[in-house]
Amino acid sequence: xxLSTPSQENVMFMIEQMKDKLRMVNVDAMKSENFTNExxxxxxxxxxxxxxxxxxxxxxxxxxxxxxxSLRK
Numbered sequence: 150x151x152l153s154t155p156s157q158e159n160v161m162f163m164i165e166q167m168k169d170k171l172r173m174v175n176v177d178a179m180k181s182e183n184f185t186n187e188x189x190x191x192x193x194x195x196x197x198x199x200x201x202x203x204x205x206x207x208x209x210x211x212x213x214x215x216x217x218x219s220l221r222k
Contacts, residue, residue, distance in 0.1 A: 155186040156186065160184045163192055163193065164184055164217075165181060166200065167195070171205070
């Protein structure tokens with residue numbers, strides 16, 4: 150998938166991939182429809198960081214979730 154172009158479809162893809170990778174328990178809190186193209190570059194940066202890593206410490210996980218929360222509309 151080409152993520153270089155901001156679109157709602159790309160936002161949805163990135164959110165769903167991160168939820169799967171992070172094995173988030175409260176997936177309702179991270180519904181892809183709660184995100185817009187407005188913060189696309191920040192979301193893309195976070196997505197790339199998450200997808201490169203194999204595991205996360207509890208504090209890293211908390212920071213990622215907090216950042217995702219700040220990017221919600």
